[in-house]
Amino acid sequence: MKRDLATIAVFAALVAALAATSDSGVLLNAVMMTLYAALLAQAWNILGGWGGQMSFGHALFFGVGAYASAIAQVSHGWNAWAALAGAVAAAALAGLGVGALAFRYGLKGSYFALVTLAFAEVARIVAVSVGFTGGGVGMMLPLQQASGAVQSGSRHGFVGLVLGLVVVAQLVGAWLRHSRFGAQLQAVRDNEDAARALGVDPYRTKLGAIALSAAFTGAAGAFYLQVFQYIDSGIAFGVQVSVEALIGAIVGGLGSLWGPVLGAAVLHLLGESTRNLFGQLPGLNMVLYGALLVAIVTFMPRGLAGLGRTLREAWRGRRG
Numbered sequence: 001m002k003r004d005l006a007t008i009a010v011f012a013a014l015v016a017a018l019a020a021t022s023d024s025g026v027l028l029n030a031v032m033m034t035l036y037a038a039l040l041a042q043a044w045n046i047l048g049g050w051g052g053q054m055s056f057g058h059a060l061f062f063g064v065g066a067y068a069s070a071i072a073q074v075s076h077g078w079n080a081w082a083a084l085a086g087a088v089a090a091a092a093l094a095g096l097g098v099g100a101l102a103f104r105y106g107l108k109g110s111y112f113a114l115v116t117l118a119f120a121e122v123a124r125i126v127a128v129s130v131g132f133t134g135g136g137v138g139m140m141l142p143l144q145q146a147s148g149a150v151q152s153g154s155r156h157g158f159v160g161l162v163l164g165l166v167v168v169a170q171l172v173g174a175w176l177r178h179s180r181f182g183a184q185l186q187a188v189r190d191n192e193d194a195a196r197a198l199g200v201d202p203y204r205t206k207l208g209a210i211a212l213s214a215a216f217t218g219a220a221g222a223f224y225l226q227v228f229q230y231i232d233s234g235i236a237f238g239v240q241v242s243v244e245a246l247i248g249a250i251v252g253g254l255g256s257l258w259g260p261v262l263g264a265a266v267l268h269l270l271g272e273s274t275r276n277l278f279g280q281l282p283g284l285n286m287v288l289y290g291a292l293l294v295a296i297v298t299f300m301p302r303g304l305a306g307l308g309r310t311l312r313e314a315w316r317g318r319r320g
Helices: 002-020 025-050 059-074 080-104 109-129 155-178 180-190 192-197 202-228 233-237 239-252 259-278 284-299 304-319
Strands: none
Touching (some): 025 202, 059 080, 059 239, 080 202, 155 180, 180 192, 192 202, 239 259
């Protein structure tokens, strides 16, 4: 645990120093969006990596967090920080609701994935249909740079905010590696029946995992709202959010502490590179991007974080 805490502290210090010493908007924006992607990936990793529950609908929690923050600030005049806390709480409650329905009836695997995807799509339709979300028009967040606001005139403040959220997510990941709850969650992931025979309650364990995962995803939604100052149903509950979250975790390494961060960084660099090199050819950058993702998933099943172990095993097999 001490080693994990030390690496998290070093990571936070290096990123903070990089952001503090740079005035480049391009660099700060790249760091901010990479950290944002890492937050989404680590949030998904809590449920999908540590818990083994493959969700295709994390956009539900993202959208709940974003809309809860927007409604609290625009319609009720909440402080931005209070709205952020409300977004985290609302997303966690949404996670508990989805988990209570899905896990109570023993849904797992592809059934659970499809149910979460269905919940996200239902939420998108509801958001378009009701008035308090702005309907199809969406909601615009006014620019607020006064004291107590999250928004700032530069990217430095946003980098600090998302870095803090990522550090908290990493601390939760370190806790899952070493805590009793984390051991129970991994036991449920590996063999639910065996875990139950050892006295672990799979339902309560998975419920705790989905609440934690949803809370961090909701925080990512609230952060997105503060940065871009606009949200609508397509952005909030669109499938692209769910895909970004799960791909970052899978490419980086499921059930690992630094895999989601590494995966988010590599994917962001890959996406920007292909866009810059082949942006003049519409669609080609996405083809190359997808092909590289398939190669990573095929030849590195443990993700980038497990590359060393994969290579060692391949070497031993070759020698044998």
